[in-house]
Amino acid sequence: MSVAALRGWTPSIAKPSVLPGFGLTFGFAVSYLSLIVLIPLAVLVWRASALGIDGIWRVATTPRVLAALQVSFFISAAAATVNVVFGAIVAWVLVRYDFPGKRIFDAAVDLPFALPTAVAGIALASLYATNGWIGALFAPWGIKIAFTPLGIFIALVFIGLPFVVRTVQPVLQDFEREVEEASATLGAGRGQTVFRVVLPALVPALLTGGALAFARAVGEYGSVIFIAGNMPFVSEIAPLLIVTRLEEFDYAGASAIATVMLVISFAALLAINSIQAFSRRRFGHA
Amino acid sequence: MAIAITAEGLAKSFGETAAIAGLDLKVRAGELMALLGPSGSGKTTFLRLVAGLETPSAGRILFGDEDATRVPVRRRRVGFVFQHYALFRHMTVADNIAYGLRVRPRRERPRAGEIDRRVRDLLDLVQLSGLGKRYPAQLSGGQRQRVALARALAVEPRVLLLDEPFGALDAKVRRDLRRWLREVHDRTGHTTLFVTHDQEEALELADRVAIFNRGHIDQVGTPDEILDQPATPFVAGFVGEAVRLPVDAAGRWIRLGPHSIATADDNITGPAELFVRPRDFALADGATDAIPARVVAVRRTGPARRAELVLAEGLPTVEIELPLDHAVARGDVLPVRLAKIRLFAK
Amino acid sequence: MPDGVFGEGRLVRWTLIALAVGFLVLFLVLPLLAVFTEALRRGAEAFSASFDDADTQAAIRLTLLVAAIAVPLNLVFGLSAAWAIAKFEFPGKSVLISLIDLPFSVSPVVSGLVYVLLFGAKGLLGPLVDDWDFKIIFAVPGIVLATIFVTFPFIAREVIPLMQEQGTADEEAALTLGASGFRTFLTVTLPNVRWALLYGVLLCNARAMGEFGAVSVVSGHIRGLTNTMPLQVEILYNEYNFVAAFAVASLLAGLALVTLGAKSLLEWRHGDSLSPARRH
Numbered sequence: 058m059s060v061a062a063l064r065g066w067t068p069s070i071a072k073p074s075v076l077p078g079f080g081l082t083f084g085f086a087v088s089y090l091s092l093i094v095l096i097p098l099a100v101l102v103w104r105a106s107a108l109g110i111d112g113i114w115r116v117a118t119t120p121r122v123l124a125a126l127q128v129s130f131f132i133s134a135a136a137a138t139v140n141v142v143f144g145a146i147v148a149w150v151l152v153r154y155d156f157p158g159k160r161i162f163d164a165a166v167d168l169p170f171a172l173p174t175a176v177a178g179i180a181l182a183s184l185y186a187t188n189g190w191i192g193a194l195f196a197p198w199g200i201k202i203a204f205t206p207l208g209i210f211i212a213l214v215f216i217g218l219p220f221v222v223r224t225v226q227p228v229l230q231d232f233e234r235e236v237e238e239a240s241a242t243l244g245a246g247r248g249q250t251v252f253r254v255v256l257p258a259l260v261p262a263l264l265t266g267g268a269l270a271f272a273r274a275v276g277e278y279g280s281v282i283f284i285a286g287n288m289p290f291v292s293e294i295a296p297l298l299i300v301t302r303l304e305e306f307d308y309a310g311a312s313a314i315a316t317v318m319l320v321i322s323f324a325a326l327l328a329i330n331s332i333q334a335f336s337r338r339r340f341g342h343a
Numbered sequence: 344m345a346i347a348i349t350a351e352g353l354a355k356s357f358g359e360t361a362a363i364a365g366l367d368l369k370v371r372a373g374e375l376m377a378l379l380g381p382s383g384s385g386k387t388t389f390l391r392l393v394a395g396l397e398t399p400s401a402g403r404i405l406f407g408d409e410d411a412t413r414v415p416v417r418r419r420r421v422g423f424v425f426q427h428y429a430l431f432r433h434m435t436v437a438d439n440i441a442y443g444l445r446v447r448p449r450r451e452r453p454r455a456g457e458i459d460r461r462v463r464d465l466l467d468l469v470q471l472s473g474l475g476k477r478y479p480a481q482l483s484g485g486q487r488q489r490v491a492l493a494r495a496l497a498v499e500p501r502v503l504l505l506d507e508p509f510g511a512l513d514a515k516v517r518r519d520l521r522r523w524l525r526e527v528h529d530r531t532g533h534t535t536l537f538v539t540h541d542q543e544e545a546l547e548l549a550d551r552v553a554i555f556n557r558g559h560i561d562q563v564g565t566p567d568e569i570l571d572q573p574a575t576p577f578v579a580g581f582v583g584e585a586v587r588l589p590v591d592a593a594g595r596w597i598r599l600g601p602h603s604i605a606t607a608d609d610n611i612t613g614p615a616e617l618f619v620r621p622r623d624f625a626l627a628d629g630a631t632d633a634i635p636a637r638v639v640a641v642r643r644t645g646p647a648r649r650a651e652l653v654l655a656e657g658l659p660t661v662e663i664e665l666p667l668d669h670a671v672a673r674g675d676v677l678p679v680r681l682a683k684i685r686l687f688a689k
Numbered sequence: 690m691p692d693g694v695f696g697e698g699r700l701v702r703w704t705l706i707a708l709a710v711g712f713l714v715l716f717l718v719l720p721l722l723a724v725f726t727e728a729l730r731r732g733a734e735a736f737s738a739s740f741d742d743a744d745t746q747a748a749i750r751l752t753l754l755v756a757a758i759a760v761p762l763n764l765v766f767g768l769s770a771a772w773a774i775a776k777f778e779f780p781g782k783s784v785l786i787s788l789i790d791l792p793f794s795v796s797p798v799v800s801g802l803v804y805v806l807l808f809g810a811k812g813l814l815g816p817l818v819d820d821w822d823f824k825i826i827f828a829v830p831g832i833v834l835a836t837i838f839v840t841f842p843f844i845a846r847e848v849i850p851l852m853q854e855q856g857t858a859d860e861e862a863a864l865t866l867g868a869s870g871f872r873t874f875l876t877v878t879l880p881n882v883r884w885a886l887l888y889g890v891l892l893c894n895a896r897a898m899g900e901f902g903a904v905s906v907v908s909g910h911i912r913g914l915t916n917t918m919p920l921q922v923e924i925l926y927n928e929y930n931f932v933a934a935f936a937v938a939s940l941l942a943g944l945a946l947v948t949l950g951a952k953s954l955l956e957w958r959h960g961d962s963l964s965p966a967r968r969h
Contacts, residue, residue, distance in 0.1 A: 070779050070780065071777045071778060071779040072777070072778040072779070074776070074777055074778075074857075075861060075864060076776050076777070076857060076860055076861070076864065076870065076873075077869075077870035078772060078776075078870045078871075078874070079773060079776075079777045079779075081769075082768075082769040082770070082772040082773040083769075083773040083777075083779070085765075085766070085769045086766060086769045086770035086773055086785075087785075089766045089769075089841075090766075090770075090785075090788055090789070093834070093837055093838050093841060094788065094791055094792065094838060094841075095788070096807070097803035097804055097806070097807050097838070098791075098795075098803055100803060100806045100807050100812075100813050101799070101802065101803045101806055103813075104806050143708070143709070143712045146705055146708050146709050146712070147709040147712060147713060149705065149709075150705050150706050150708075150709035150710075151709070154702055154705070154706055156706050156710075160953075162709075162710065162713055164949055164950070164952075164953040165713060165717050165718070165949070166713070166717075167949055167952070168717050168721065168945065168949065169717075170892075171892075171895050171899075171945040171946075171948045171949050171952075172721075172899070172941075172942060172945040173898070173899025173900070173901060173918075173919050173938075173941045173945070174797075174899070174901045174902065174919070175899075175901040175919035175920075175922045175923055175938070175941075176724060176899070176919070176922065176938040176941045176942050176945075177720060178901075179724075179922060179926050179934060179935065179938060180720035180721070180723045180724045180727075180938070181720055182926075183723055183727055183931070183935075184719060184720060184723050189723075190719065190723065191715075191719070211716075214716060215716050215717075215720070218716055218717070227966075233427070233429060235425045235427060235429040236429045236430075236431065238396050238416075238423070238425070238429065239423065239425060239429040239430075239431075239491075239494075240431075240442070240446075241396070241416045241417050242394055242395075242396070242416055242417070242419075242421055242422070242423040242495075243417075243442055243443035243446065243494065243495075243497075243498055244417050244418070244420075244443055244446055244447060244498060245417060245442075245443075245446040246417060246446075247696070247697055247698070249446050251697075253442075253446070254431055257433045257434075258431075258432065258433050260433070272794060275796070276795065276796025276797065276798070276799065277796070277797075277902075278796065278797050278798050278901065278902035278905070279797070279901035279902050279905075279919070283923075283926065296796050296797075296798040296799075296902065297798075299798050299799070299802060300798060300905070300906060303802065303805060303906060306810075306811060308805075308806060308809070308811055308812075311802055312802070312806065315796075315798075315799045315802050318796055318799060319795065319799065322794045322795060322796070323794065325794075326794050338480070339433075339478050339480065340432045340433050340478060340479075340480055341432055341478075341479070341480030342432065
């Protein structure tokens with residue numbers, strides 16, 4: 058079909074429109090998407106399914122893989138929790154208070170998004186090494202941060218930081234002041250108003266932000282591998298294990314682990330969407 | 344008569360702008376008072392000062408004999424209803440209403456069973472029985488406002504303050520709720536202040552109306568007093584339809600353009616402003632001081648006919664209502680009399 | 690800002706500010722500072738000497754090349770998808786939008802893995818590619834593909850919501866005045882979304898130049914040939930050549946700061962013209 062014909066043609070799947078170009082743009086977009094994303098992912102799924110569910114299960118439950126998945130999963134969860142708590146405080150402070158340098162700090166929150174993961178990785182590794190600025194503070198007490206699970210934790214907190222803050226900020230910004238005034242007229246003290254009225258309204262956003270931070274942390278590679286010890290069973294994360302398997306040309310093993318990680322990601326995504334849908338229905342807002 | 348709220352010399356400025364300046368008001372116990380005025384006249388600011396949501400720049404506020412000026416909002420025991428309801432969206436209707444009771448210090452807090460009972464009674468009062476477990480997002484605007492009122496009443500407030508309570512609702516719901524608010528007020532007897540810019544609402548609902556004009560109160564009176572005896576030109580022009588005509592007063596006679604009108608009010612001499620309502624024009628056939636008004640336009644509105652008249656050259660036109668059986672056309676001369684007027688010196 | 694009559698009280702407020710700022714300084718400012726400090730540890734001379742290395746120069750060139758290919762391609766994709774989604778009604782629109790966000794949910798390593806599975810030596814199309822004597826994995830094309838995978842949502846998701854919000858009224862008006870579809874797109878649609886487009890391009894570029902995990906999997910780490918700047922940082926660091934590693938890293942960090950600055954400027958100056966989610 059010639060490009061000219063494509064331009065004037067709105068295929069029957071779309072409602073007729075006076076604007077041209079649907080065929081061309083839609084076709085290009087879908088082709089691009091398929092080539093870049095869908096087909097490669099399909100190959101992954103195909104590869105993994107060649108093992109069968111029990112095949113994947115067997116690979117996933119090998120001691121080393123299980124250990125790596127646990128490391129990734131639990132430390133990501135811990136990091137996400139820290140991010141929920143501190144992210145809430147940061148969001149509150151940025152929305153409600155004024156202080157010198159606030160604008161710069163607000164912009165800086167996006168740093169983990171903008172900074173290449175490898176750069177973050179080596180920076181954190183050198184900071185928390187025993188002779189690093191922060192590592193040196195803990196060394197006399199016998200606490201090692203770099204090259205231990207603790208180092209992984211630090212890196213994952215870094216990587217998840219913006220998610221909670223940026224999810225909570227708009228909700229807090231849009232929060233009606235009158236609701237807080239109403240609470241005051243009804244006799245509540247400031248603490249009661251914050252904890253009974255404002256914070257509960259933020260719970261859906263906090264959960265969403267936490268889930269996003271968790272999902273990102275589980276799959277993180279670049280910022281973690283420099284500061285982790287990468288020792289199997291102790292401080293080896295799942296993405297690293299995938300790379301190791303690839304280097305051994307164990308495509309099946311790599312696919313199996315990747316599939317498990319995809320399942321975790323999609324579960325997190327599903328949870329996020331459910332939280333949002335529930336919150337919109339019940340409370341009328343995100 | 345017991346006075347529930349007193350404002351003495353109240354003033355409030357925001358930065359450079361004075362929203363309220365030197366305001367005095369006494370609200371009687373148990374009365375339903377409307378605060379009426381155009382936007383920016385200070386009525387909402389005043390309400391918020393009474394509630395304690397703003398602190399005055401000068402003056403005092405008293406509840407009965409008690410000086411409440413320095414009392415923080417949460418200890419004033421006022422019930423406040425906001426224009427946009429301000430309900431707690433993550434709590435059920437019942438939890439919203441119970442909130443004021445549950446945040447009380449342990450000593451003053453009723454038992455859980457008692458709280459539930461009160462919530463149920465209030466739900467009945469506002470005609471929302473059975474909706475306790477719903478969330479605000481699942482209610483209509485009118486229902487939400489009733490929950491807001493129930494929530495404010497739950498703490499047994501000294502006074503009830505409503506800030507344009509029906510402003511966010513559509514016309515029919517507004518009218519229904521208006522009637523219902525009056526019933527609730529008659530039943531519970533709370534001293535109630537409500538802010539509105541809707542004259543009809545104020546005149547229909549209130550025992551007394553306070554007219555706000557640029558940070559001052561021009562007049563406080565019953566709806567009849569406001570309409571029939573406006574104290575200032577602003578009140579005369581703002582409430583009810585009125586036409587303002589520039590005139591020259593000389594004792595018992597007023598010169599309106601080339602015409603002369605008799606008046607009983609002989610205190611004013613010199614240039615003055617005459618206010619007359621369209622319905623106070625009477626058709627005068629053959630009366631001595633009838634003004635020959637020229638009809639320049641005729642319009643038909645549902646149940647009546649409106650005619651635009653010119654009383655004299657250079658004067659603003661006046662629109663009056665005519666019964667349907669009186670036929671007029673453009674160009675006709677219609678003799679009219681001003682049956683009731685209000686005169687203010689310039 | 691709630692204050693005065695019922696604020697939190699100065700002690701609470703400043704404690705919270707201290708906690709928040711402390712957290713941000715610890716996790717954001719210090720690492721950034723560390724990059725520049727380590728890069729200049731041996732002085733400015735050692736810093737600039739790092740860039741005399743041929744492999745490092747090759748890495749910089751490769752990074753620029755990859756970005757120069759990936760960003761324009763993603764731009765075309767983003768605009769196409771936005772046009773189709775925003776100006777037309779069709780079933781499955783929300784599925785398409787969700788699919789566009791897909792790369793965000795996938796680990797970077799997996800993003801690289803899928804291309805190895807497809808084009809690698811033991812991959813699905815591996816033998817085919819071998820026959821053509823055209824290397825994808827462990828060569829530049831693979832790096833470009835992996836980068837595109839990871840970065841294509843950025844432009845699309847800045848432009849799509851904005852175009853959806855703007856609707857079709859402007860374009861229909863242009864058509865009634867006789868403009869062709871393409872001309873309408875160029876002269877009416879594009880100007881309406883130019884700031885959102887710029888914003889998306891900034892983010893896309895930053896990620897394209899900085900991507901590590903996905904590229905690491907497909908690149909093969911062949912010095913001078915298939916190393917991008919992030920990979921070069923890794924190599925230098927693992928060789929204990931810290932100053933050089935941080936020197937290259939500081940370039941990337943500088944890029945990140947420029948991106949953040951430009952991003953903030955756009956949000957501040959042209960906030961209304963950005964995607965609804967970006968308006969503060």
